[in-house]
Amino acid sequence: MERRRAHGGSWSLAETVAILVPLCTEIAARHARGERLFVHPSSILLDERGAATVAVELATTPPAMPRDRACMAPEERHGEPGDARASVYTVGALLYELVTGEHIGPGMRRPSELVPGLDPAVEVMLGKALVADPAHRPDDLSALAQALHHLAPAAAATPPAADESHLDHSDGGEVDVSLSMLPPPPAHMGGPAFRPPPAPPRAPDATARLSDLKARLESDPRPRYVVVKSGMDHGPFTAVELLQQIGSHQFEEDNDLRDAFSQDERPIKDWEEFAPFAEQAKMQREVVAEKKEIERVVVAETKGTRQKTLVGVLVVGAGVAALAFVVMRVRATGEQARAVDAEQGIAVEFDGGLKSAQRARPTGGGGFVGGGGGGLPVLAGGMSCEAARDKYVEEIRIGGGNAQADLTAGQFGSVLNSGSYVVACGTPQSMHVTVCAAVQNGRAVGVTVSTDPPSPGVASCIAGAVRRMSFPSNPKLDIATTRF
Numbered sequence: 001m002e003r004r005r006a007h008g009g010s011w012s013l014a015e016t017v018a019i020l021v022p023l024c025t026e027i028a029a030r031h032a033r034g035e036r037l038f039v040h041p042s043s044i045l046l047d048e049r050g051a052a053t054v055a056v057e058l059a060t061t062p063p064a065m066p067r068d069r070a071c072m073a074p075e076e077r078h079g080e081p082g083d084a085r086a087s088v089y090t091v092g093a094l095l096y097e098l099v100t101g102e103h104i105g106p107g108m109r110r111p112s113e114l115v116p117g118l119d120p121a122v123e124v125m126l127g128k129a130l131v132a133d134p135a136h137r138p139d140d141l142s143a144l145a146q147a148l149h150h151l152a153p154a155a156a157a158t159p160p161a162a163d164e165s166h167l168d169h170s171d172g173g174e175v176d177v178s179l180s181m182l183p184p185p186p187a188h189m190g191g192p193a194f195r196p197p198p199a200p201p202r203a204p205d206a207t208a209r210l211s212d213l214k215a216r217l218e219s220d221p222r223p224r225y226v227v228v229k230s231g232m233d234h235g236p237f238t239a240v241e242l243l244q245q246i247g248s249h250q251f252e253e254d255n256d257l258r259d260a261f262s263q264d265e266r267p268i269k270d271w272e273e274f275a276p277f278a279e280q281a282k283m284q285r286e287v288v289a290e291k292k293e294i295e296r297v298v299v300a301e302t303k304g305t306r307q308k309t310l311v312g313v314l315v316v317g318a319g320v321a322a323l324a325f326v327v328m329r330v331r332a333t334g335e336q337a338r339a340v341d342a343e344q345g346i347a348v349e350f351d352g353g354l355k356s357a358q359r360a361r362p363t364g365g366g367g368f369v370g371g372g373g374g375g376l377p378v379l380a381g382g383m384s385c386e387a388a389r390d391k392y393v394e395e396i397r398i399g400g401g402n403a404q405a406d407l408t409a410g411q412f413g414s415v416l417n418s419g420s421y422v423v424a425c426g427t428p429q430s431m432h433v434t435v436c437a438a439v440q441n442g443r444a445v446g447v448t449v450s451t452d453p454p455s456p457g458v459a460s461c462i463a464g465a466v467r468r469m470s471f472p473s474n475p476k477l478d479i480a481t482t483r484f
Contacts, residue, residue, distance in 0.1 A: 001041055001097065010101035013119065014155040017148050019098065020091060021156040023052040024145035027087050030054070031141070036081035039090040040068040041097070070103045074263040075134050085139035085170075092129025095122070095148070096182075104130065104181050106225075106239065106259060106273040107216040119151055123185075127177040128167050132261035136176035140166035181261055183220035207419030207484070210276055214243065215429040217273060227268075228256040236260050240426055246277050247424025249285060253278035280420035291442075291470045376475050381445040381467070385436035385479065388446025392438075392477040407439070411472045412480040421469070422484050425461035427451075433458075433484040437466055442473035 004010060011019075027039060035056075037043075042065060043058040062079055063069055069077070071093035073086035082090070093104050099122065100114045111118050111126065125147055131137040138144070142162035149159055168175050178184075217239035225242045226235040229251060237245065245251050246268070253269035268278045377395030379388055422433055431451055438446035447466045449459040 005101050008101075010115075011098040013099060013122070014152040016095060016098040017152040017155040018050065019046070019052045020095060021145050021148050021159055023054070023094075024091055024141045024148065025159050026054060027091075028084065028141035028145070030056075031084040031087065036083055037087065038062055038072065038076060038081050039087050040071045041094065042068050044094075067097075067103050069264075070105055071097070073134065073137075074132050074261070077263050083139070084141055085134050085137055087141060088129050088138055088144055089131075089134075091141070091144060092126050095129070096126055105262070105264075106220075106271070107213060108181070108183065109216055109219065110183060110185065121147075121151060123182065125167070127180045127182050128175050130181040131175060131177065131179050132181055132263075133176070133179045135173060136179055137170075138167045138175055139170045143167050178222075179261065184222075186219075207417070207423075210280070210419065210423050211429050213273065213276065214423050217243065218428075224260045226258045226260055227251050228258065228265075242274065243277055243424065244426060246274065246281050247420070249281055251278075253282060277420070277423070280418065281424075283418075284420070287470055378475075379438075379440055379445040379477070381443065383438075383446040385438045385446045385448035388438035388440075388477065389479055392440075407472055407474050407478040409480070412437075412439070412478070412482075415469055415471050416466070416480060416482040419484060421465035422462055425458050425465065427458050427462070427484075431455065431458070433462065434481065435462065435466060435483075436479065436481045437471075438477055438479045439471045439474075440477045441475060442471050443467070444469060444471070445477075 001011075023044065027037070030037065037054065037056070037059040038061065039054065039059055040063045042063055043055050044052050045055050046052055060081070062076070063072070071090050073082050073089035076082045076086050096108075096111065097103050099118065100109075100111050102108065102114065111122055112120070125144075128138055129144065140162060142160055143164045143166040145159040146162045146164050147167060149156060221238055221240075223236040223238050223241070225237045225239065226233050227237070227242070227245070228234075234251075235242075242251075242257075251257075251268065253275065254267055256265055257268045257271055257274065258265035269275050377392060379391060383391065416435060416437060422435075427433060431453065433452075434450045436446075436448040437444045444467050447463045449463045449466070451459050
């Protein structure tokens, strides 16, 4: 399976049936003898004829590889080998992986989306076999073998006769496909499921990959994810709700995430489906923390500069006071000398009189416009992108400042082009988003967001995210437009 996957291939339906039908028959016989097994891909061997068989020595301990664990029934994840009901789940997981080349789990897609023209009976069978709750899952491997054989009768020998209705109920209980790991079809009420045409190919950039992953997660609207934070369970959430919580920093990468269907639990950073979104949120927090640290250093340096200035003023003042004291002493000494000379009858003549220089007064002039450095206006924020631009131009005309932009497209792109804030607002994959940001002094003072089709809620969410972003600081107004 790994070799096929490495070359971008999968197994044909006939090849899959040839492997799984005899495998079901063998596993059913072993369970009938009372054996309990951990059936997973690494415990299955193919002989030189391509016939599959269970390697019992490899099926007595839980697997360690993630792809093997993905094929285990939820009840086996606690370390106990499974019965026939658990093996039905494993055979369903193998059927899905052989046909599609992908493994089951959050964000999995329906086989018909991956394999055009696939027999619809495959999805019906998977919906029943992959029920997460064992109480609502079929337990008849012989019935499953019969159903698989019908998909390609010539691919494998006919299995022993069995009642295929056991795939709909067992031990008096009904099979509930609403609890299946397979996501529901797009249409939930009668008629064939609508499948949108495939999207045009896009460049494999990070934003596109996140958008595709988000769309896959959104295809399953069931609340199934529980987050353990501070020893408390939060949820269950749908995938969309969970992504929103991660994007708003309510949950972080070290919080444990449990899939209530598969009972798989591990930190968010270890889930390949949710780790990229947690990493994006972490980067945003680090940017904010770095900005706060820079502001703290600037404040500290400003305070230190003021203290040094005050000390300098005091030193200069002390020097001036000392100089004045010396001058006064010299004057006093001169007066005493003149008094003595007068008393002794000595005449002292002065060439002119002593005059103090008149100090020039400041004449004013040279003010500034709107409080900005270098005569530049400073906008208050909270405006649209267009309003900020018009206001800035109006103030420049009054004050005579220079409105030339200094920031480059690359500096804007490093902040606006990440796309994580667009994904975090629940933006559908098919929606086009245009973001106009007017930035001054490292913050967006004007933001305009438009969506196609229109969505005021998504536009408001994205605009709020842009206003909270940190940009390279520049006292002049810079305007950038980014499209997703």
